[in-house]
Amino acid sequence: MAAVDQIKSLIKSYVDDDEHRFFATAMQIAASEARQGHILVAQELKNIIEKARKEKSVAFLDSPKTVSINAPKRELKELIEVFKPRIDLRDMVLAPNVNDALIKLIREQKNWELLKKHNLSPRRKLLLTGLPGTGKTMTAQAIAGELGLSVYIIRLDGLMSKYLGESIAKLRMIFDAMEQHRAVYLFDEFDSIGSHRDKGQDIGEVKRVLNSFLINIEKDNSNSIIVAATNLPESLDKALFRRFDDIVNYPLPDLNQITDTIKKVTRGFSFSKKPNYKTLAQLANGLNYSEITKACEEAVKEMILSGSNKLNPLEIGMSLSKKAPLRNGQTEISKAY
């Protein structure tokens, strides 16, 4: 019989959705059974755990068994940050072109087995371009959330090494991982490796990594989703573009999308008076989603700190216009209320 603490830990890890701890505790239980001489029970437990682990494929950073690539686990940890997002597409406000591209990818991914049966490959390589704060990074999380997958964020600074050939070996490890662990692999700020091959200074290693990326992404035949995001598409090497299934441009929100964003961020709160969304949207015109989200959050903070339980639309208006003093110089918020 396992100790009460171990059972508690199992339950807690289930509640916290902490798969790593769940499996670690389960292994501890198997080990303590073995110590008590219950060899058969211990073996049975171990088998169940190994099987579940394989199916879940959660262990790739910690179990050398599942990493058949010849990599010390420390190196992978430096390269990849793993997390399980809790958002999906409904948390985002999207322009129609973006929405269409994402829905298409998700639909094909949800039916990948069916498509493969017919020798068709589902879309899975996306290049996202657009101004900062328009939702590129968030998209990788939302896709993962929709598909119940983890996001593996590739640390591009960790990838670049001054030692000859090392960056390429590391990139190879990442592409190997894609085959073994279906997930969303995010190459954020992709321009740092994807920029023009013939540009100035210490370009040697960047050039080699870019070439190697081109070769790897072309050969890649995994079931993982690759998302590369950049604010600087014009600096990308042209050879990259045709390696992706879709290139999606993220625009700034229009007036309707601004209104939807404000409604999303403030849902669940009641207002001290009915917000005039048209005016708020005009105040926010030209701001990105991130700035609008932050302005709303500032108003919520103000509400909490002032001891009120009602959100003041004027407060949102003021936060928005603080973020856009130049763009909205002429609009007077006080007129609207």
Ligand SMILES: Nc1ncnc2c1ncn2[C@@H]1O[C@H](COP(=O)(O)OP(=O)(O)O)[C@@H](O)[C@H]1O
């Ligand atoms: N399209 C969107 N819909 C809803 N919220 C968004 C959207 N884009 C950005 N945000 C908000 O702004 C934050 C930063 O966005 P992010 O995805 O990092 O932008 P980018 O990667 O394009 O610079 C997000 O965490 C989210 O709160």
Ligand SMILES: [Mg+2]
């Ligand atoms: Mg980003």
